[in-house]
Amino acid sequence: xxxxxxxxxxxxxxxxxxxxxxxxxxxxxxxxxxxxxxxxxxxxxxxxxxxxxxxxxxxxxxxxxxxxxxxxxxxxxxxxxxxxxxxxxxxxxxxxxxxxxxxxxxxxxxxxxxxxxxxxxxxxxxxxxxxxxxxxxxxxxxxxxxxxxxxxxxxxxxxxxxxxxxxxxxxxxxxxxxxxxxxxxxxxxxxxxxxxxxxxxxxxxxxxxxxxxxxxxxxxxxxxxxxxxxxxxxxxxxxxxxxxxxxxxxxxxxxxxxxxxxxxxxxxxxxxxxxxxxxxxxxxxxxxxxxxxxxxxxxxxxxxxxxxxxxxxxxxxxxxxxxxxxxxxxxxxxxxxxxxxxxxxxxxxxxxxxxxxxxxxxxxxxxxxxxxxxxxxxxxxxxxxxxxxxxxxxxxxxxxxxxxxxxxxxxxxxxxxxxxxxxxxxxxxxxxxxxxxxxxxxxxxxxxxxxxxxxxxxxxxxxxxxxxxxxxxxxxxxxxxxxxxxxxxxxxxxxxxxxxxxxxxxxxxxxxxxxxxxxxxxxxxxxxxxxxxxxxxxxxxxxxxxxxxxxxxxxxxxxxxxxxxxxxxxxxxxxxxxxxxxxxxxxxxxxxx
Numbered sequence: 001x002x003x004x005x006x007x008x009x010x011x012x013x014x015x016x017x018x019x020x021x022x023x024x025x026x027x028x029x030x031x032x033x034x035x036x037x038x039x040x041x042x043x044x045x046x047x048x049x050x051x052x053x054x055x056x057x058x059x060x061x062x063x064x065x066x067x068x069x070x071x072x073x074x075x076x077x078x079x080x081x082x083x084x085x086x087x088x089x090x091x092x093x094x095x096x097x098x099x100x101x102x103x104x105x106x107x108x109x110x111x112x113x114x115x116x117x118x119x120x121x122x123x124x125x126x127x128x129x130x131x132x133x134x135x136x137x138x139x140x141x142x143x144x145x146x147x148x149x150x151x152x153x154x155x156x157x158x159x160x161x162x163x164x165x166x167x168x169x170x171x172x173x174x175x176x177x178x179x180x181x182x183x184x185x186x187x188x189x190x191x192x193x194x195x196x197x198x199x200x201x202x203x204x205x206x207x208x209x210x211x212x213x214x215x216x217x218x219x220x221x222x223x224x225x226x227x228x229x230x231x232x233x234x235x236x237x238x239x240x241x242x243x244x245x246x247x248x249x250x251x252x253x254x255x256x257x258x259x260x261x262x263x264x265x266x267x268x269x270x271x272x273x274x275x276x277x278x279x280x281x282x283x284x285x286x287x288x289x290x291x292x293x294x295x296x297x298x299x300x301x302x303x304x305x306x307x308x309x310x311x312x313x314x315x316x317x318x319x320x321x322x323x324x325x326x327x328x329x330x331x332x333x334x335x336x337x338x339x340x341x342x343x344x345x346x347x348x349x350x351x352x353x354x355x356x357x358x359x360x361x362x363x364x365x366x367x368x369x370x371x372x373x374x375x376x377x378x379x380x381x382x383x384x385x386x387x388x389x390x391x392x393x394x395x396x397x398x399x400x401x402x403x404x405x406x407x408x409x410x411x412x413x414x415x416x417x418x419x420x421x422x423x424x425x426x427x428x429x430x431x432x433x434x435x436x437x438x439x440x441x442x443x444x445x446x447x448x449x450x451x452x453x454x455x456x457x458x459x460x461x462x463x464x465x466x467x468x469x470x471x472x473x474x475x476x477x478x479x480x481x482x483x484x485x486x487x488x489x490x491x492x493x494x495x496x497x498x499x500x501x502x503x504x505x506x507x508x509x510x511x512x513x514x515x516x517x518x519x520x521x522x523x524x525x526x527x528x529x530x531x532x533x534x535x536x537x538x539x540x541x542x543x544x545x546x547x548x549x550x551x552x553x554x555x556x557x558x559x560x561x562x563x564x565x566x567x568x569x570x571x572x573x574x575x576x577x578x579x580x581x582x583x584x585x586x587x588x589x590x591x592x593x
Contacts, residue, residue: 016444053092169416226325242307285370303533392428471547494587495553498562540582
């Protein structure tokens, strides 16, 4: 076993990708300017959110998300053992590094401040969360209000008669800056509750580990399962639509798509729920090219068709929430009985209760931010892309994502300035060749296999997100250093209980989901929440990435599907067709042939 991961400065740039650093803001790539710090630090590749090379504009979410996450740790709540999560890009791939508080005295000094600040939120959670829902929906309404229109040949007469004193060139630049500000505010809202949700769960987790030394991590997680969260609502609406198809005999019309269903009860329900619930990305919502259900109805229609077939076979397609809750309550009673004092039982009840109160937000934010909000913002950016297409700056609306976010400002200025002066902008000559060059670089970067981690392994991981979401622990780091080799099979997190055997189906992206067959074992780098409709088909799920509170782990538990997450090497060591056994109780995946 090696003692450290490769240096960020050791990796070779793939042929054809030279100069990739210029695709990002100057502070984002690893650099000689900070080599001492960057080489001595532990970095892990965040395949949960950014598994593919980032286009220049899509890197905006990496920067907005990690800065916002970090500020709540460091400046808002003062999480005692953790500062923020640092971030870099290497060959187009995102690498993160949790920053610990090393001084025990500083940790102690932060505790009362954290208790005061976080305590206020915990004491007023329901009220503050209700206000959060209003804030986020108002923010989305502001996003929907964004408008990008081509510059007119001449200003409307109303600009003159109303004495407006400004023109369309200012408007389009202000709208873009407004889009960026709304995006950053969105990510500020995102972490208002999320860090505390993980902190509360970690507190509950720590109590359980101390009170019940032999308790499995899975048992701790199952005691907060069986919740109703908005993230599952899109899938529930698909089930209702499938029931409408069967009830009204619309199977043949369903095969013809939405146009064939016009005038039916199906379309009445579809139109009543598509906003917001079908603003749902088939991926994780962090890339502009991830397909959104609303814009690609063939995706939800495919899931509905699958549900229709299962209903006609008299299958129960409902989520097994009653069974999950019964098992949850049984486990709680079992461990409560092991406590020897009323004080311990009361403390356990309080910590478990708080974990259940905060838990729905841990999943709900995912729909409101990464799916609904991002789908709106990406649509608006594509509308701006249409303006650039009309003016000859780019050939395709999606080419706007090959500009850095500040370069969009520069291109808009070029467009406006030439329009104002009455001359030709440089953009129609400059941007087509630059976009083509950048596409070539990104295509070359896709051939690179990013190592799971870089730099010096940490002595201990303390940052809540890193442990609960990404599954970065001392054990997982040792597993990476050992290349995942083990006589007993691949090891990961026992993320969702149960055992299943079947042929593997390796799925590397959402576009391949329709390949899944009945009883197969889904093996993927990570699963997206929008894959949930496929969970009634498969036997179990295995992921390379993710901890006990990753979306994959939570969704699998709520759907009663055995799962092992964070295996690191599942998609490397397993190929489609292999017979595998997934033990969601122990976190072991065994290849049987």
